[in-house]
Amino acid sequence: MPGARDLPHPDAASLVLTDVLFALSDPSRLALVRRLAQGPLEVAACQPTGGEVPKSTLSHHLKTLREAGVVRNVPEGRQRYVSLRREDLDDRFPGLLDAVLGTTAEEDPGGSV
């Protein structure tokens, strides 16, 4: 199996809090994480609900989330599934994700992506 298309993911134990906070500090990324909290999505479905964003831009945000350890991005046939690394996050930073997701997005003028 040449070129297994697997992207690098930090392992659960080595997640860095500030990196996670930074990844979540962008309104568009946070909005996506909220959606991912309800289940995995293929990359194309990670597009903001309303408008469209260039693929490269979306991919860049996914990279930020992935490198921080917030999401996992696995190839599945010709597409990729993006999922929240909930267990790993809960394990490493207990209560953090719940606290972040608990806030019912009253804010975020920018929202989405």
Next chain:
Amino acid sequence: MPGARDLPHPDAASLVLTDVLFALSDPSRLALVRRLAQGPLEVAACQPTGGEVPKSTLSHHLKTLREAGVVRNVPEGRQRYVSLRREDLDDRFPGLLDAVLGTTAEEDPGGSV
């Protein structure tokens, strides 16, 4: 009373999650917040435990934290006291601060300020 030296602070109800997350996403700011969790400090005492940082740089970080609503900065005689807005944060984002502070800073290569 001219020039009461009061700095603007967002009120509790209008705190924005992403702004708070961003403010906490910097290792030096997070390290300071951890120290403030143990009680207020005058600005000079906000210096990183080891090294020294220019006053303007420190002031800039305090501004970021203050504008996000993470800390309060009140004049007291000729100095200023910086304190964590714990109640406001707990009120607005229940569990967030506890989760962030709960992590016993194993990380953060940069630390401090």
Next chain:
DNA sequence: GGCATGGTTCGATAATAGTTGAACTATCGG
């Protein structure tokens, strides 16, 4: 008033992060 002290604000520069088109890689269906 004059001056030291404690901090903020300004302005310039350096460093990081975001945005995007184009090129590239992999997979699946004829």
Next chain:
DNA sequence: CCGATAGTTCAACTATTATCGAACCATGCC
């Protein structure tokens, strides 16, 4: 194998942040 599809990576550009010296502002003390 060819083309279409799904995404990532690259490179260039823009925008936001960080850093820090210098100027500035208030307070307290003499």
